[in-house]
Amino acid sequence: MPSSLGLIRWSTRLIGRSESTGAPLTARVAALALLVALGTATAGAQSNRPSTTVSQPTGAASGLATLRSPPVLENVSGDPRTVEVRLTAAPTRLSLLPGTTTDVYAYNGRVPGPTLELREGDHVIVHFRNELPVPTTIHWHGLHIPAASDGSPFHPVGPGEQHDYVFTILRGSAGTYWYHPHPHHQTGYQVAKGLYGAIVISAADDPLSASLPEKLLILSDNRVLADGSIDLPDESSLQGGVDAENGREGDLLFVNGQSNATLTIRSGEVQRWRVINASAARVFRLAVTGHTFVHVGSDGGLFERPVEVSEIVLANGERAELLVRGTGPPGSRSMLQTLPYDRYIPQTRPRDWKQARDLMVVQYTPDAPVPLAAVPNVLRRVPALDTLAASATRVIALSQGLINGKMMDMSRVDVSARLGATEIWQVENLVGMDHPFHLHGFQFQVIDRNGVPEPVRRWKDTVNVPKHETVRFIVRYDDYPGKWMFHCHILAHEDHGMMGVLEIR
């Protein structure tokens, strides 16, 4: 085909080249001016301003601390079917990294916040107090609960105010969830300042042996300036612009707020990991060197059957339940890593995106191996939502910062549906950057991606829609009417207005 154009194409290409290499004088001057303007911009975009930020402890410093789980929120209720907890968001000063202190926002004084442990059937009361200088909410990400308790931007809690979040955990919803603020335009800021925590819901009939040690892994990242303060650049700055585009990624990677901590495992032991991607924008592509994962659960709990995989891509907001089998010899050491994942547009792709990053050391104890525990073939039933029952298909076009070409408007309803209806959502990503799509209030099942049927039926509340791809999912609006949000879970995009309102009536 190019031959048909021959000379023309050839000339075009050559001119293109001469353009870039620049001939003398005017063009070169212009080019230089541009490079000064853009070149530095590029450099800035592609590093994380190493001169001013604190860098990740690596090498000898790694693996010194043992991985800790956040404490569990204390249940103050006397009723065995009720969980009653107190949660306070307040500014405080913590040491996010050894040797520095940082002004943060924290739930009950901790980053991450304490873990909310629940069982299916529990009646939950969260006495929340906002001691922040700004309005906030708590969104119970993934929970199927009444809209008024969802912590959406429709229900802000002002500074100094208290609010009780009250809801019931329905049967079948055992799984790994998380909570974080959701005030309009401020979610990214408040999460960056330290507000996020885990929710673990257990089932009485959990098919996985209670003897499997459970580990909670809350993944996050952040950027900290040399003075210890959290790096939140103005949006008019270059880094601010890059953050607005990519979402705010940090060069510091944390598991449970710890950097390169050590998790111990005994040879032959099978551990159940509950992994939450609580970062504002980073997609983790997780792998443990020398190991595979048995993937058993997603956002809304366990699958029907386990799936063995070598790695798991976890977009922000998503969760995974994994079995990690201690197949290494006693005393050996492996590494939980996040592998390169290109979710970016070329303009703002970080320079070091191709580097695998260490998250956590997996250290085998010297103890003699124990026999490897068996993993059940069947976990639980995940009933399929019937596509024939779908009464509508909602086409949701994602572009940079926009949904169906619109910015979020609190006074607008973008999708309106009947309580109990089953619908298909066709989420099309129009642009060259991944967008993790989150629907509040209702777990859904992915039907297909670009027309290719999803191999494993699973409950999801957040699904990554890779660049230029289309994901279809099916959802039934059970139980709870009201206004629900749907949005890109890159927090900068959500805050920009890449969000819509679903009203169930």
Add this chain to the structure above:
Amino acid sequence: MTRSCGGSCRYAGALVSILAVVGCSRPSAMTASSRVDIPAGRGADPTDVGAQDMRARVLRGRALVLDHACSACHSGVLDPAGQGFLAGMRTTEEEFTIDGFKTRPRNLTPDNETGIGRFSERQIFNAMRFGLRPGETADVEITSTTPGQGNFPARPKYLAPPMPWIAWRHMSDQDLWDIAAYLKHAVKPVKNKVADSDGPPDFWASYYATRIGPRPALQYPTANEVGGTAPNEQVLRGRALVIEHACGDCHNGRDNPAAGDWLVGALTPTDTFQLGPFTIRPRNLTPDDETGLGRFSERQIFNALRFGLSPRETPDAEVTATVPGKGNHPAQPRYLAPSMPWVAWRHMTDQQLRDIAAYLKRGLKPVKNKVPESDRPPDFWVSGFTVDKIGPYPASPFPTANEKVP
């Protein structure tokens, strides 16, 4: 020659011209005088098929696409019957390198996944009028060019250069809507995934900051133009065509008739193109007798635009054939150097080409600027301009196998 060149314009210009090289221009199916701006604002929805005859619109849009040579970059196929017409680049040889960034001509067919099928006509309109990337700009009517106002994005994300939207934006609303209609409704979708262009994190905002001139262009006559009597309608039409076909991107002055170097040709070695071993120098288009077009007739200028025939080496005669040796087409034609996009310009109507010649000859003041001869191969580019390489004139009739009747 006392004018100074606004250096950066050339820098940007050359890129555009490149595109232009193969083509920008104006609809042959309609005359310039038939262009009508849709009243700004609500009410008339130009994408409403009921509002106008869709077939007429896509034919006008097609003519504009052809004589603006969209396909020269966006596939390298000039003939609408050629395979891959408008379907975007296929090989990395078709990439541009701008400031070290690779930019890639996209698939303009309406394929949902890899082309522009998912974008609305309004988004395509906004791309051509404002240079805004369709996937990253709200699908809304834009009524301002000030960031943050009138739906113009606070952080605009521009199409990567060398997409010549700075010239394209001077087309009428109706022209741009018709191009969008043609691309969306009369081109068959082709799957061809083109990688995203690279670029700076500000999406070229700083690149365009100094390159976007006024629209509409300053009123005739500027200091470069012949004033005095009431402006000649033909000259005004020709002027509009010159501006929106990016003549100034190579011949200097970009899209601004008030620029000090408006159409004076190459001023410095930077203003040249390198085609293999040959250096091409954009000529002085002002009507200076000695150094410009003054000594050529309007018919010779017409023949240059329609047939690519060098005015200096072609008799001043009416040419009636595209084949050498017939109908006054020289048996041994001397063609303009290939950066000159006459292979696209030739698809303009006779009237439009005459209008351009009238503007250059009668609307511009002469400026002395002697541009050295371009280098060229012994055959005067004849081997480069065969029908198999540049497609037929007139263009293959609508619809070709790549097209459909809406």
